[in-house]
Amino acid sequence: MRIVYKVLAYAVAVEVAVQAAAIVLAIAGLGKWVSAGNVFDKAVMESDDLAFPEVVGLIVHGINGGLVIPVVALLLLIVSFFARIPGGVKFAAFVLLLVAVQAMLGYSGHDLPWVGGLHGLNAMALFAVALHAARRARPVAAEAPASAAV
Amino acid sequence: MILTRRVRLVAACATTLAVVVPLGWLWQASRLPRAYSVMDMGYADGGRQAGGPHHHQDSAARDITTLVADPARRPDVEVTLTAREQRVRLASGREIDGYTFNGHSPGPQITAVVGQLVQVRLVNASVPGGVTLHWHGVDVPGGEDGVAGVTQDAVRIGRDFVYRFVVRRAGTFWYHSHQLSHEQVAGGLFGALVVRPARPQAPLDVVALAHLYHGIRTVNGSESDVTVPAPPGATARVRVVNTDNGPTPVWVTGAAWRLVAVDGTDLLGPTAIERAAVLVTAGGRADLEVTMPSGGGSVRVQIGGPLSVVLGRPSDVPASARPAATLDLLTYGTPAPLGFDPAHPDRAFRYEMGRRPGFLDGVPGLYWTVNGHMYPDVPMFTVADGDVVRMTIVNDSGEVHPMHLHGHRAVVLARDGVPATGSPWWVDSLNVEDGESYDIAFLADNPGIWVDHCHNLPHAREGLLVHLMYENVTTPFLIGGPAGNSRE
Numbered sequence: 001m002r003i004v005y006k007v008l009a010y011a012v013a014v015e016v017a018v019q020a021a022a023i024v025l026a027i028a029g030l031g032k033w034v035s036a037g038n039v040f041d042k043a044v045m046e047s048d049d050l051a052f053p054e055v056v057g058l059i060v061h062g063i064n065g066g067l068v069i070p071v072v073a074l075l076l077l078i079v080s081f082f083a084r085i086p087g088g089v090k091f092a093a094f095v096l097l098l099v100a101v102q103a104m105l106g107y108s109g110h111d112l113p114w115v116g117g118l119h120g121l122n123a124m125a126l127f128a129v130a131l132h133a134a135r136r137a138r139p140v141a142a143e144a145p146a147s148a149a150v
Numbered sequence: 151m152i153l154t155r156r157v158r159l160v161a162a163c164a165t166t167l168a169v170v171v172p173l174g175w176l177w178q179a180s181r182l183p184r185a186y187s188v189m190d191m192g193y194a195d196g197g198r199q200a201g202g203p204h205h206h207q208d209s210a211a212r213d214i215t216t217l218v219a220d221p222a223r224r225p226d227v228e229v230t231l232t233a234r235e236q237r238v239r240l241a242s243g244r245e246i247d248g249y250t251f252n253g254h255s256p257g258p259q260i261t262a263v264v265g266q267l268v269q270v271r272l273v274n275a276s277v278p279g280g281v282t283l284h285w286h287g288v289d290v291p292g293g294e295d296g297v298a299g300v301t302q303d304a305v306r307i308g309r310d311f312v313y314r315f316v317v318r319r320a321g322t323f324w325y326h327s328h329q330l331s332h333e334q335v336a337g338g339l340f341g342a343l344v345v346r347p348a349r350p351q352a353p354l355d356v357v358a359l360a361h362l363y364h365g366i367r368t369v370n371g372s373e374s375d376v377t378v379p380a381p382p383g384a385t386a387r388v389r390v391v392n393t394d395n396g397p398t399p400v401w402v403t404g405a406a407w408r409l410v411a412v413d414g415t416d417l418l419g420p421t422a423i424e425r426a427a428v429l430v431t432a433g434g435r436a437d438l439e440v441t442m443p444s445g446g447g448s449v450r451v452q453i454g455g456p457l458s459v460v461l462g463r464p465s466d467v468p469a470s471a472r473p474a475a476t477l478d479l480l481t482y483g484t485p486a487p488l489g490f491d492p493a494h495p496d497r498a499f500r501y502e503m504g505r506r507p508g509f510l511d512g513v514p515g516l517y518w519t520v521n522g523h524m525y526p527d528v529p530m531f532t533v534a535d536g537d538v539v540r541m542t543i544v545n546d547s548g549e550v551h552p553m554h555l556h557g558h559r560a561v562v563l564a565r566d567g568v569p570a571t572g573s574p575w576w577v578d579s580l581n582v583e584d585g586e587s588y589d590i591a592f593l594a595d596n597p598g599i600w601v602d603h604c605h606n607l608p609h610a611r612e613g614l615l616v617h618l619m620y621e622n623v624t625t626p627f628l629i630g631g632p633a634g635n636s637r638e
Contacts (some may be wrong), residue, residue: 038456039454039455040455041396042394042396042550043360043395043397043398044362044367045396046394046395046396046432046608047364047365047394047395048333048336048365048608049336049362050364050365051365052365063529066514066515066516067514070514074169074173077169078166081161081162081163081165081166082159082162084158092430103507103516107505107548108548109547110549111548111584111585
């Protein structure tokens with residue numbers, strides 16, 4: 001369970017990094033596309049199609065942020081109940097809370113761009129807390145045997 | 151020690167269940183039946199107003215399939231539209247995957263004169279999901295509205311369906327599939343429907359269907375400007391139709407122009423527009439009247455920016471930046487009586503849009519809500535024939551929504567509490583920005599079961615869709631079921 005906790009916590013941190021990479025990929029792709037003479041407007045924004053290839057960054061960002069990371073964070077919390085890591089539950093709950101805040105800030109940023117700025121800062125907090133949680137799961141002197149009950 | 155460990159394990163399991171069970175319950179509760187009637191969907195909202203005269207339909211229930219045009223009358227305009235899934239060749243020669251009517255996208259333009267009976271036979275040659283035809287903006291009889299699962303079953307491959315309706319109002323309309331519309335409209339299943347008045351309005355009449363095919367911007371299927379020869383001094387009517395999912399601005403350079411109609415209704419006393427754009431919402435139409443300069447010269451009508459309709463020679467009139475101002479229809483034109491009194495409505499409804507996380511048919515996500523409820527637990531606005539209806543549309547969802555009511559046109563009374571003082575502003579597709587509220591009113595004079603939804607079509611799919619139901623009108627059709635009618 002300790003190892004599962006550790007993997008899930010690291011997964012959250014890695015996913016945050018993927019999110020940062022994906023969104024910058026999309027914005028850079030958009031810049032290049034507009035520079036080539038194309039026009040980005042609401043019709044393009046609401047279209048389901050890929051106007052430029054880097055739109056894939058937006059799709060990844062949306063699926064990761066809207067579904068994958070919340071699920072991983074939820075699993076981390078559940079695992080924390082069994083993993084018996086000092087402060088494990090607390091930090092897993094903290095990760096989940098930051099994920100929820102992150103999603104809220106992300107969607108609110110559609111209408112309030114400054115909230116999007118907070119979304120970027122909160123990502124750093126989430127990254128740090130997830131890393132910290134993972135490092136807490138390091139084996140200590142007397143590691144408890146893994147529970148077979150789950 | 152062992153006891154402590156067991157207690158811990160039990161506590162961990164209990165906490166896990168406390169987290170998982172509510173989520174599982176929400177997931178399970180959100181799953182939609184394989185087939186269901188919109189009549190059983192959500193909760194009834196009668197919106198009754200005290201003191202108002204109530205119209206009651208004590209007559210027997212009417213099946214929606216009986217709400218049709220006079221079957222004995224012979225059609226004045228007859229068209230067959232054959233829908234196919236195929237490679238679409240754009241005017242530029244570029245080919246994309248999509249859908250066509252009679253081999254083309256956009257489909258053929260249907261033109262009728264006001265008062266005529268239009269009869270369209272829809273044939274599905276090869277569209278796997280089935281198709282229908284919705285007559286966007288035309289107040290057709292209830293049985294001809296073309297909404298799969300509400301007014302008919304989706305037309306499967308090899309089958310057909312005949313639509314018949316009298317066009318009572320001259321104006322610019324369009325038709326499109328209302329089965330899997332988020333995919334089929336984007337893929338090309340749409341076309342223009344123009345109803346001309348008995349006496350012609352302008353010698354030059356141009357339709358401009360703006361559409362994005364797989365990220366390729368087009369007007370009338372063309373990736374380049376649409377050029378129309380126009381003699382000096384001539385008056386042209388340019389009918390802009392926004393078939394996409396977001397609002398698009400339209401502006402004119404090179405001549406004096408006026409906005410003469412919105413959503414198929416003429417505006418009264420429209421004045422010349424200088425340095426302003428007109429915002430055409432998704433599904434909406436704007437008719438621009440342009441007078442060509444008497445000394446020669448060309449006129450450019452820019453749609454969204456990159457593409458234009460050019461009257462005259464394109465080289466004569468370069469593209470310009472979007473004007474900073476956007477025309478406010480709340481104050482444009484001259485007021486006139488509406489023909490009914492919205493101050494004393496029989497029904498008043500609230501259509502408040504929000505957004506929250508949850509499950510829709512078992513899929514987690516951030517979904518639209520109507521009055522705090524998520525699809526399918528949304529209000530069923532119930533009216534009786536003859537009711538004066540007021541509706542307050544409030545958008546607190548974080549994004550713009552082009553709200554489209556089927557079967558009726560509604561008049562805008564106020565925005566954010568500020569009353570309309572211009573020409574009666576009739577709409578079927580209303581751009582409601584985040585944070586805005588609109589008061590609209592309409593006369594419930596067209597019995598049926600009508601969808602009232604966001605015309606950003608993926609949003610409708612995501613549950614931003616309710617129904618306006620007339621008392622005693624029933625539908626035998628089901629969402630889902632053997633016909634595979636999509637819930638949009």
